[in-house]
Amino acid sequence: MTTISDVARRASVTPATVSNVISGKVRVREATRDRVLMAIAELDYRPNLVARGLARGRSEVLALLLPDIANPYHAELAREVENIAYAHGYRLLVRATAYDVGAGRAYLRDLADRQVDGLLVMGGGLAGADVCEGIVQGTEQGPAIVLCNWEEDVTRLAAEESPPTVGLDFAYGAALAARHLLRLGHHRIAAIVHGTTPDCVVHTGRLRGFSTALAGVGVRLDDGDVCYGDSSSESGYAAATALLTRPERPTAIFATNDLMALGALAAAYDQGVRVPDELAVIGFDNIAMGAYVRPALTTVGAPTRDLAIEAMAMLLRGVDGQEQRVRHLSVRPSLIVRGSTTSPGRAPSWAARPGDVLP
Amino acid sequence: MTTISDVARRASVTPATVSNVISGKVRVREATRDRVLMAIAELDYRPNLVARGLARGRSEVLALLLPDIANPYHAELAREVENIAYAHGYRLLVRATAYDVGAGRAYLRDLADRQVDGLLVMGGGLAGADVCEGIVQGTEQGPAIVLCNWEEDVTRLAAEESPPTVGLDFAYGAALAARHLLRLGHHRIAAIVHGTTPDCVVHTGRLRGFSTALAGVGVRLDDGDVCYGDSSSESGYAAATALLTRPERPTAIFATNDLMALGALAAAYDQGVRVPDELAVIGFDNIAMGAYVRPALTTVGAPTRDLAIEAMAMLLRGVDGQEQRVRHLSVRPSLIVRGSTTSPGRAPSWAARPGDVLP
């Protein structure tokens, strides 16, 4: 391995000068610089970035902590994050927590020890305010942190001096879904939510927004109308099968993510329940696949790229030690109407049709 | 930040002793070790892993280079790879090349500069033997490298002293698909392949295996029967639409990956072509989603986890400088028969039915 000293020797200068040439921060006489550049080229020298990291106190590595890389929504987000990171000269460590909070906390420490300069933590991988505390605590002199897509109320986080956050307004998005279903005339409505029991819901904002919007027009979402899943298609399939084999089956299902919604679509098909004529299905996330199932999936979502851009902008600002002017950013998703809620021409004139994007 | 010296001072020993306690490689008297451990606990000391990496000459970081993290197949593989890496104490840098060979090469260098201990390079991210050369060349004293899922012929790679490889036998898998279609009585068969032109095919092994198997029974796959895509659902949709609007449309389509197959399924639906009655569709990869579309997708695939385990075992062996007993491993995929090729009860008795796995 060729080091900076090798280059220095060859160019008859000291390592310091080579370093200056490379960094460009200090003026170097043209002639010497050329000699150094030449030596670099001849020896095919490339700086050892670990050593540089140690000396500079920053590693130029960011980390992305997310619940599950195999969930297309997170994968699509990871792709954007990664591109932005690399565009800014950072590499990206990725770690999935499999929705395990304990594991997530451990990774957080580990990544800090790794001297990552910044950490983007996706909601679902960790949970609740106590973790926030933990993060903040461990953050003294640690990596910059941005929370992305956390379900918890931003204002509550803000009150606790949490790290900056950026994410969707989940409650608003779910309300769009609810209103869409109501306009289509549905009143026997069920939800499939990521969580295990009523007191242990992961997609809290989405469920709250949905039930609140229904309650607003007097439609109640009973405990019995809520089924629980784990964000996988499999769990969505199971939950929907249970719902559709009840004596009084729902005419509409809102799943709090697209994978579960896709599972629900499959379950409906297998039960011989026609979508959208006998059952409307809405998802959340707007993953690419939703546009390629038939009927295509109506869903709630916001541009993943924009979200990634905002989150990374915050993170990079944090890494550079800049003040965050906006500490909490919330993007309003919209409803992407497709065939799983209405067949063209069959919806009442005041309801949205496939192709519409609300609002 | 608390350093090893802080701990040493507090425990009235030298940094070296602290280091010994931590590594456990050198015997330390019980009493002193307790003092050190206590100091570590009191100061909440955690070693700076970058510094350790510099001193030890290894970073405990692996990197995964893949074409596209948003492609579920790669995401599912990444999940397994990541878990294995962490289970062995390694972190994982992930980088997608977006099928850009030039970019892939650049990342390769960059990751080497980052002192990653090992590199898992997925096929599609780079291409051809020339890159292999480049890798090998840059590998003198560089990170250990394993190639995974490369389409190129393993024997050819082997001849050039390539890095170890592990992957599927793509040609074999495609042949399974071909035979399945033939048994079902299809003879107007088309393929949607990742590539741009006949001389610029990415999924070379899959196409070759498919057309060879057809040719074996006298069915020719003309240039006109092959459409090109880029592994996305969108491209599969476009290609299938083109195929299905031809005057003489095919009765079966083999897409060289699942996303394209899923796009083809959507295209058939939109063209009013019933699957599987009027059109059979087969994909490749066996992504999770394929089981949740309706009709469910018949596809070729092998257990992703096993593949990841084999690849990582090779890589870790390489990192540890061990000799590779088996340098090239090829896993035989099987055909997972689902509804997109046969409706239950309608296929001839000698053909595979939904639920079958071949061979």
Next chain:
DNA sequence: CTGAAAGCGCTAACAA
């Protein structure tokens, strides 16, 4: 503008 020197935090001979 360039060189000398110190040090980032940790490890690994070797001595004591």
Next chain:
DNA sequence: TTGTTAGCGCTTTCAG
């Protein structure tokens, strides 16, 4: 068993 010493490869004052 523990301490001393010398780096890993690079950056960064500070002199010259």
